Amino acid sequence: MRILLIEDDTILGAAVRDQIAGDGQSVDWATRLDAAGDAMAVAAYDLVLLDLMLPDGRGVGFLKGLRARGDVTPVIILTALDQVSDRIEGLNAGADDYLVKPFDLSELSARIGSVARRYAGNPNPIITHGEIEVDLASRSIGRNGTPVQLTAREWSLFEAFLSRPGQLLSKAQLEDKLYAFGAEVESNTIEVLVSRLRRKLGGSVIETERGLGYRLGRP
DSSP states (O other): OEEEEEOOOHHHHHHHHHHHHHTTOEEEEESSHHHHHHHHHHSOOSEEEEESEETTEEHHHHHHHHHHTTOOOOEEEEESOOOHHHHHHHHHTTOSEEEESSOOHHHHHHHHHHHHHHHTTOOSSEEEETTEEEETTTTEEEETTEEEOOOHHHHHHHHHHHTSTTOOBOHHHHHHHHOOTTOOOOTTHHHHHHHHHHHHHOTTSEEEETTTEEEEOOO
16 A cells, blocks of 8 residues: 655654554654645645644545545544544544554554555455455465465555456556655565566566556456
8 A cells, every 4th residue: 555644843754754654664754744744736636634723724624625625535633633523524524534643553554454455345354365365454365275475565455456456556556556756676575576476476466468467367
């Protein structure tokens, strides 16, 4: 997934950014609402993490603006505002979840996964694909009952295919999901990751449409 973090606290923002990156996700970090708006104008995000108190305005207003324009990107609010009325305001503005600071970074990862699964139309964390069983909540995979270890990037790429079964994804789309703005991407990164997934999960797990892209193979 590609995630936009909107947070002006540099210490917390760095910790959240590192947590997301450690999970194998791509993250762009904005410290102001105007910068966040610019980022969303040029990139397609799978999820937004939104602080409510930013230097140039309130996150609730930013969220209301997104929803008024028909933008359905999932949003998780991260804030020190812990009153019930604050939570109600955020959820009524269109937030999908609400996490009060300070929070455990592992809980944040779990909340991100839960919201992402709901939007992918599969709230059940267990997915079976042929001889492969995937637990999205624990980020674990088994093949014919044998555990398979994936790196963070391998997991993130495979998750992108699982969330869009049957859909052809171009190399550029996959790179956009895996890397933030300014990140250096080797020209053969996607090919290498696909090769590793095939070796670990089976040669037919990902199909290639030459010159077009890749898709999840048939079970």
